[in-house]
Each structure stands twice: as C-alpha cells, then as structure tokens.
Amino acid sequence: MKILSVEQIREADQYTIKNLPITSINLMERASEEVVKWISPYFSTDYDIIILVGSGNNGGDGLAIGRLLSKLNYKVRILLTMGETGSPDFEENLKRLKLIKTVRILNDFDFINADKKSIYIDAIFGSGLSRPIKGEIASWIQKANEASGTKIAIDIPSGLFADKPSPDETIFISDYTLSFQVPKLAFMMAENQAFIGHSEILDIGLSKEFINNCLSDYSIFKITNYHKSSLKVASIAHKGIRGRAAIIAGGHARMGAASLAAKAALHSGIGLISVQVCPPCINIIQIQIPEALILADENEYALGSFLDYEKQDALVFGPAIGFANKTIKLLEKILSHYKGQLILDADAITILAEHRELLELLPKGTILTPHHGEFKRLVGKYDNNFEALMQLKSFCKHHKVVMILKGQHTAICDEKGFVSFNTTGNNGMAKGGSGDLLCGILAGIAPRVKTPFETAKLAVYLHGVAGDQSLKEFGENYMTPSTMISNLKEAFKSIE
Numbered sequence: 001m002k003i004l005s006v007e008q009i010r011e012a013d014q015y016t017i018k019n020l021p022i023t024s025i026n027l028m029e030r031a032s033e034e035v036v037k038w039i040s041p042y043f044s045t046d047y048d049i050i051i052l053v054g055s056g057n058n059g060g061d062g063l064a065i066g067r068l069l070s071k072l073n074y075k076v077r078i079l080l081t082m083g084e085t086g087s088p089d090f091e092e093n094l095k096r097l098k099l100i101k102t103v104r105i106l107n108d109f110d111f112i113n114a115d116k117k118s119i120y121i122d123a124i125f126g127s128g129l130s131r132p133i134k135g136e137i138a139s140w141i142q143k144a145n146e147a148s149g150t151k152i153a154i155d156i157p158s159g160l161f162a163d164k165p166s167p168d169e170t171i172f173i174s175d176y177t178l179s180f181q182v183p184k185l186a187f188m189m190a191e192n193q194a195f196i197g198h199s200e201i202l203d204i205g206l207s208k209e210f211i212n213n214c215l216s217d218y219s220i221f222k223i224t225n226y227h228k229s230s231l232k233v234a235s236i237a238h239k240g241i242r243g244r245a246a247i248i249a250g251g252h253a254r255m256g257a258a259s260l261a262a263k264a265a266l267h268s269g270i271g272l273i274s275v276q277v278c279p280p281c282i283n284i285i286q287i288q289i290p291e292a293l294i295l296a297d298e299n300e301y302a303l304g305s306f307l308d309y310e311k312q313d314a315l316v317f318g319p320a321i322g323f324a325n326k327t328i329k330l331l332e333k334i335l336s337h338y339k340g341q342l343i344l345d346a347d348a349i350t351i352l353a354e355h356r357e358l359l360e361l362l363p364k365g366t367i368l369t370p371h372h373g374e375f376k377r378l379v380g381k382y383d384n385n386f387e388a389l390m391q392l393k394s395f396c397k398h399h400k401v402v403m404i405l406k407g408q409h410t411a412i413c414d415e416k417g418f419v420s421f422n423t424t425g426n427n428g429m430a431k432g433g434s435g436d437l438l439c440g441i442l443a444g445i446a447p448r449v450k451t452p453f454e455t456a457k458l459a460v461y462l463h464g465v466a467g468d469q470s471l472k473e474f475g476e477n478y479m480t481p482s483t484m485i486s487n488l489k490e491a492f493k494s495i496e
C-alpha cells in the first residue's frame with residue numbers, strides 16, 4: 001500500500017472530483033459515512049459524542065460525522081474551535097447540521113461537562129495543518145487530552161504534520177486514528193505512535209487510477225502472490241533446491257546467537273545449514289542442532305578462518321561475533337570474495353562503522369540489519385525518524401545495499417532509495433536474540449526469493465508474524481526468540 005504526501009493526496013482529491021462522478025461535498029459525505037460505519041459497531045449509543053471541529057475540510061468532516069451519528073441516535077455535541085466561517089464544504093455542513101435540533105453547538109470547551117463514557121472526536125486540523133497550534137485551540141486540545149474517555153482523530157491527530165517532523169507543541173492524543181484512503185508517513189515514525197494510537201485506513205473512493213500512477217518512495221508491505229510462489233519448490237524437491245546457507249556468528253562463550261540464527265534458518269525452509277564454529281564450541285552446535293553441518297574454524301576463541309563458502313547461497317556474518325583483528329580480516333575477505341547473498345548484522349555493522357574503508361567493499365545487494373544504535377554509528381546522529389529515513393535512503397543509494405532499519409515500524413530500503421515499512425510485530429520482540437532470528441529467516445528464504453529487497457521485506461514480515469503469534473500464545477513477558485522460532489510455524493502457514 002502506497003504512502004502519499006499531503007500534496008499528492010490533495011491532487012488525488014482534485015482528480016477524483018474532476019474525473020469521477022462525485023462532487024467535493026459528496027466526497028466529504030462519503031468519508032464521513034466511512035467513519036460512522038467504523039465507529040457505530042464498536043461504541044453503543046450510550047456514549048456521548050463530543051466533536052472538536054476546525055474551519056477547514058477536516059472540520060467539515062467533523063460536522064458531517066456529527067450529523068450522521070446523531071441520526072443513529074447518539075447524543076452529539078459540537079465544539080466550534082474556529083467560529084462559523086470556513087471552507088465552502090465546512091459551511092455547507094454547518095448549515096445541514098443546524099437543521100438537526102438535537103445536536104448542541106458550543107463555543108467553549110468548559111461548557112462540555114462530559115463523563116467517562118464519552119468519545120472525543122478530533123476534527124480540528126487534518127492534512128492542512130500549516131504551523132504549530134497555539135492559543136485557545138491548543139488549550140482545548142490539552143483539556144481533551146486530559147479528559148477521560150475515548151479519543152478518535154479524523155484523518156490525522158491535530159498538531160501532527162503528515163509528512164514532516166512535528167514541533168514539540170500541542171498534539172491531540174488519540175486512541176484511534178481513522179485516516180482517509182492512504183496512510184501518512186508520520187504514522188510510521190516511532191515518536192508519533194503515542195499520538196496516533198491504533199490507525200485504520202478507510203477507503204473513501206479516491207481515484208485508484210490516479211493513486212496507482214503516483215510516484216512514491218514509501219509504501220507499507222503487503223504479501224503478494226510473488227512472495228507466496230517464490231517460497232514454493234517443485235514437488236520433487238531435494239535439499240539443493242531449497243538452497244544452502246552458513247551462519248558465521250558468535251565465538252567462544254557466545255554461541256547462542258549462531259544457534260538461534262541456524263535454527264531460524266532451518267525452520268524457514270533452508271535445504272542445508274552450516275555453522276562456522278571454533279573447535280571448543282563444536283559440540284554445542286552439534287548437540288543443539290543435529291541438522292547443522294560444522295564449518296570448523298582454526299581459531300579457538302574468535303572466528304577468523306576464511307573457509308570455502310562457494311556453495312553457500314547465503315552467508316550471515318556478525319551476530320555476537322566480536323571485534324578481534326582476525327574477525328575483522330575475515331569480514332574483509334568475505335566482502336572481497338564472496339559472491340552469494342551476504343547478510344550483515346550486529347557486530348559486523350559496528351566493524352564497518354569503525355573501519356570505513358570496508359564500506360567501499362560492500363557487494364551490491366548486501367542486506368544490512370542495524371537497529372538505530374548501530375545505524376547511528378554508520379551515519380552519525382539524527383534527531384527524529386524523518387531524519388533517519390533520509391540518512392537510510394542516502395546510505396542505501398550510495399552503497400547500493402538493502403538495509404533493514406529495525407524499530408517499531410521497521411523500514412526496509414532498497415538500492416534506489418525505495419522504502420517499505422513493516423507493520424507486523426510487537427514490543428515483546430525487543431529482547432536479545434530477536435535480531436539473530438531475523439538473520440536466520442533471511443538466510444533461510446534468500447536462496448528461493450532471489451532479490452535482496454523482496455527477501456528482506458518478506459523476512460521482516462514473517463519475523464513479525466511469528467512475534468505476534470508468540471505474543472498471543474505466551475504473552476509479552478514470557479515470549480522469547482526461542483518461542484518465536486516455534487511460532488514461525490504459523491507465520492509460514494499464513495502465507496502458504
């Protein structure tokens with residue numbers, strides 16, 4: 001699903017009115033009907049509805065929503081935050097609303113006097129917000145934020161800019177954001193989650209043709225038939241068809257990372273998994289993972305031997321591998337000679353940040369999987385996730401790599417700067433070992449999915465589905481990367 005800018009949404013709106021048989025006021029009516037269709041099954045008419053409206057089209061939506069809810073027998077009160085003059089569709093909707101005598105129209109927040117069973121609907125500002133909110137409106141938003149009750153934002157919480165960083169000023173705090181037609185870039189930013197709550201995208205019938213033709217660098221990942229079919233193998237499958245992968249991770253007393261990654265690769269359908277191991281640790285891997293082949297390193301404590309990786313379709317390098325000189329040399333050799341799908345995680349990324357000459361050796365299409373701390377080591381500091389996104393795009397374009405920037409909505413960027421956001425996953429996954437699992441899934445599917453960008457998007461999605469299933473089954477505290485490995489079962493079944 002594409003993410004469009006405010007400018008593109010406005011153009012889609014204009015195109016729809018011009019080319020489809022619908023007027024501007026009827027488009028507003030349709031949008032409002034979709035909102036009411038969403039609200040009415042969830043909240044009974046026992047709830048008091050308080051709608052804060054501005055004087056633009058977001059406010060117009062609020063007035064139409066109020067009228068439609070009142071027709072369904074909800075008790076509705078409207079707070080006009082900016083008076084009675086506004087956009088033509090706002091004024092038309094105010095006229096229509098005034099015909100309904102049961103709806104009360106207020107001019108001061110203090111007249112509201114609501115109780116717990118209230119729903120505050122924010123229709124003050126939508127995509128037309130042009131500056132921070134100040135004065136009386138800011139104080140009313142503050143009061144709504146402090147009031148008990150359910151909070152619903154229409155299109156976008158007031159105070160939040162749709163596609164740029166928002167100022168540290170008043171912003172409506174929603175439990176739900178009901179947004180029109182396409183998600184906004186701001187919804188993908190971790191710093192905005194507390195304001196957005198749960199978001200729903202409502203189809204209001206803007207021209208699909210126009211939206212399909214819009215160019216956008218941003219989208220939300222959705223499984224397609226391509227992903228499903230790429231994981232299927234011919235019925236006479238032998239292990240070669242599913243591919244081979246090797247895990248180069250851990251070291252003496254740090255074999256957990258290698259073990260988790262190898263297990264995840266096995267449960268992601270790899271044909272043969274190999275693990276590079278220092279001699280004292282061979283038994284650990286052999287006992288834990290009988291299916292794994294051992295690639296014996298010559299070194300006792302830290303991995304450092306360049307072995308024969310020619311048959312490996314994918315290599316994972318980095319989790320808990322440490323920073324020994326021989327390990328850094330091994331990474332350099334792999335960057336220079338290995339021709340398959342390379343996946344670099346954790347310590348490998350810190351090594352790249354500290355030995356920047358190695359960045360120039362990165363093979364095209366390498367998948368890197370930093371969290372924000374590791375990414376900052378690579379690109380320097382940033383203040384918010386919009387800046388991080390710009391850094392991500394420029395890094396991937398410059399080095400021709402695919403990067404998975406892990407976070408609440410993990411961003412996956414390709415070599416041309418296209419970014420896909422993932423929406424599966426949950427807080428319970430933020431535990432040591434979760435990243436090792438992702439590396440294993442990447443290695444497990446890379447030989448079949450072929451392109452690094454599709455591999456990365458699909459692996460992150462599956463990792464999140466396994467996490468969501470683990471949350472359901474075990475709860476946020478009990479779940480671990482190991483329980484998530486068992487829940488890869490449901491993740492893969494869901495796309496088979």
Ligand SMILES: NC(=O)C1=CN([C@@H]2O[C@H](COP(=O)(O)OP(=O)(O)OC[C@H]3O[C@@H](n4cnc5c(N)ncnc54)[C@H](O)[C@@H]3O)[C@@H](O)[C@H]2O)[C@@H](O)CC1
Nearest residue numbers: 013028031056057058125126127128129130131132133155
């Ligand atoms: N795009 C579409 O196809 C549709 C959009 N609709 C609604 O239209 C909204 C956009 O409407 P508008 O463009 O009229 O914009 P808004 O309704 O968001 O507000 C714009 C008005 O507020 C003023 N304003 C902006 N920031 C301010 C601030 N901080 N303090 C005081 N005044 C401020 C602006 O000068 C302008 O007059 C969307 O968010 C959505 O809710 C819907 O009606 C349905 C169709």
Ligand SMILES: [K+]
Nearest residue numbers: 122125156158
């Ligand atoms: K709003």
